[in-house]
Amino acid sequence: MRPAWSVILLTTLIGAAQGLFLIVFALDVLRSPPRDFVVLSCGISLALLVAGLAASFFHLGHPERAWRAVAMWRTSWLSREVIVLPAFMAMVLVYAASESRVAGAIAAVLCLALFVCTAMIYACLKFLQEWHTPLTFVNFVLLGVASGLTLAVPLAVLRYPQFAGPLALAAFGAGALAWIVRVATLIRNARLRPKSTIQSAIGIAQPKIAQKAQGFMGGSFNTREFFHGKPKPVLGAVRWLFLALIFPAPAWLLGWGGGSLEVFLAAFALQFAGLLAERWYFFAEARHPQNLYYQSMA
Amino acid sequence: MTKKQLALVIDLNVCVGCHACVTSCKEWNNGGEAGPLTDQNPYGKDPSGAFFNRVQTFEVGAFPDTETVHFPKSCLHCEDPPCVPVCPTGASYKRAEDGIVLVDYDKCIGCKYCAWACPYGAREMDQQEKVMTKCTLCVDRIYDELLPPQDRQPACVMACPTNARLFGDVHDPESVVSKAIRERGGYALMPEWETQPANQYLPRRKTESKA
Numbered sequence: 001m002r003p004a005w006s007v008i009l010l011t012t013l014i015g016a017a018q019g020l021f022l023i024v025f026a027l028d029v030l031r032s033p034p035r036d037f038v039v040l041s042c043g044i045s046l047a048l049l050v051a052g053l054a055a056s057f058f059h060l061g062h063p064e065r066a067w068r069a070v071a072m073w074r075t076s077w078l079s080r081e082v083i084v085l086p087a088f089m090a091m092v093l094v095y096a097a098s099e100s101r102v103a104g105a106i107a108a109v110l111c112l113a114l115f116v117c118t119a120m121i122y123a124c125l126k127f128l129q130e131w132h133t134p135l136t137f138v139n140f141v142l143l144g145v146a147s148g149l150t151l152a153v154p155l156a157v158l159r160y161p162q163f164a165g166p167l168a169l170a171a172f173g174a175g176a177l178a179w180i181v182r183v184a185t186l187i188r189n190a191r192l193r194p195k196s197t198i199q200s201a202i203g204i205a206q207p208k209i210a211q212k213a214q215g216f217m218g219g220s221f222n223t224r225e226f227f228h229g230k231p232k233p234v235l236g237a238v239r240w241l242f243l244a245l246i247f248p249a250p251a252w253l254l255g256w257g258g259g260s261l262e263v264f265l266a267a268f269a270l271q272f273a274g275l276l277a278e279r280w281y282f283f284a285e286a287r288h289p290q291n292l293y294y295q296s297m298a
Numbered sequence: 299m300t301k302k303q304l305a306l307v308i309d310l311n312v313c314v315g316c317h318a319c320v321t322s323c324k325e326w327n328n329g330g331e332a333g334p335l336t337d338q339n340p341y342g343k344d345p346s347g348a349f350f351n352r353v354q355t356f357e358v359g360a361f362p363d364t365e366t367v368h369f370p371k372s373c374l375h376c377e378d379p380p381c382v383p384v385c386p387t388g389a390s391y392k393r394a395e396d397g398i399v400l401v402d403y404d405k406c407i408g409c410k411y412c413a414w415a416c417p418y419g420a421r422e423m424d425q426q427e428k429v430m431t432k433c434t435l436c437v438d439r440i441y442d443e444l445l446p447p448q449d450r451q452p453a454c455v456m457a458c459p460t461n462a463r464l465f466g467d468v469h470d471p472e473s474v475v476s477k478a479i480r481e482r483g484g485y486a487l488m489p490e491w492e493t494q495p496a497n498q499y500l501p502r503r504k505t506e507s508k509a
């Protein structure tokens with residue numbers, strides 16, 4: 001698939017926002033942190049949610065009709081996401097403004113529902129075998145929580161300094177777990193055998209079939225939307241880049257960076273850059289069966 | 299399952315790859331009720347455009363025992379279309395009365411999710427109109443009572459010089475398409491995804507030559 005930057009930004013930004021909110025709400029329930037730490041964190045979380053939502057509009061051909069997307073919640077995970085995301089934003093706002101634990105609990109439920117909706121948009125497409133796995137959901141949650149935790153550390157330095165250390169430790173652990181599961185997903189996907197073949201695509205049971213023409217000499221939607229168009233070494237480089245950036249680099253800064261605000265911010269910036277690369281790779285790695293019909297230009 | 303299911307049956311044994319179905323489809327659907335169906339840079343260096351139907355060509359077998367197969371490709375109007383439930387706005391729908399899968403251009407937000415959800419690549423975004431487009435089985439022709447009855451068929455079917463495209467109701471066992479599927483071994487594309495395409499293909503046949 002061709003990675004779409006609007007969707008890459010949407011999923012990474014709201015993932016970090018959801019992770020941050022979940023951590024702060026959990027802390028609020030368990031430890032009663034200072035009020036301005038909760039308010040600041042919810043404010044940052046909301047800002048990321050707004051940025052993600054704004055990015056998603058650039059994915060649409062007709063953004064002015066986006067409101068119509070709430071209609072098909074009975075069948076469409078995308079429709080459900082479109083409903084749950086603003087509801088979650090509203091409850092984060094209510095929670096931050098009111099200090100109500102009930103509002104926070106409702107927001108936490110919506111937060112988990114949003115993870116389910118976002119992941120299922122991809123995981124429900126059964127012929128995109130790289131996505132059609134519970135690991136898609138697990139990765140979205142773990143990477144979201146890990147980046148939210150990494151972001152919570154500098155915020156704690158500012159407003160809740162006595163808890164910055166434990167949060168950094170938690171961010172380290174969550175990053176490690178997310179990294180391990182992401183590697184496991186890479187291994188799973190490398191072992192996949194495509195269910196569709198050129199034989200099943202055109203229904204001819206001959207071992208040797210070569211495409212001679214795809215019906216046009218220029219490009220089309222089919223040749224643009226479903227191919228990332230990058231050579232294999234680029235894909236490999238992006239994979240190593242995100243593997244280095246989502247855990248080892250921020251972990252080193254969290255553990256051995258000296259513990260200043262700047263270092264913790266840098267850790268989040270590196271990890272977020274890694275998440276952008278990770279999400280790019282998530283799209284590029286997925287092989288759409290329609291590509292079987294577009295293997296040769298001439 | 300819809301009561302009636304209109305569909306095309308495509309005879310790979312007689313398709314000669316002339317692209318008449320492609321151009322007639324484009325001509326019909328670029329105007330009238332459904333249009334436009336736009337092109338970008340059509341006469342320039344890197345032409346592009348939205349099409350509902352394409353003819354592709356494959357070489358099957360190992361030399362010297364090869365044959366050339368021309369393969370017309372369009373929306374298959376699946377009985378269980380994966381593109382429909384994923385649409386967040388309801389712009390994509392399957393008509394109850396005749397099983398045609400259509401897009402309501404006024405509701406489509408151009409999110410492309412339906413294209414991702416179609417394993418056949420049957421949906422294209424019109425780069426100018428910014429909505430998803432696809433084969434309509436010429437729904438604005440086949441019921442038009444101003445046309446003589448023999449012309450109430452999709453434009454591609456009318457244009458085919460070798461009669462490689464049959465049109466009819468695959469749920470009516472006596473229709474020309476049902477008979478062709480039954481008698482000539484009609485098959486569906488990518489059966490592994492259980493989309494139950496309504497359109498089917500008729501395989502190549504051995505032709506004995508008598509000198």
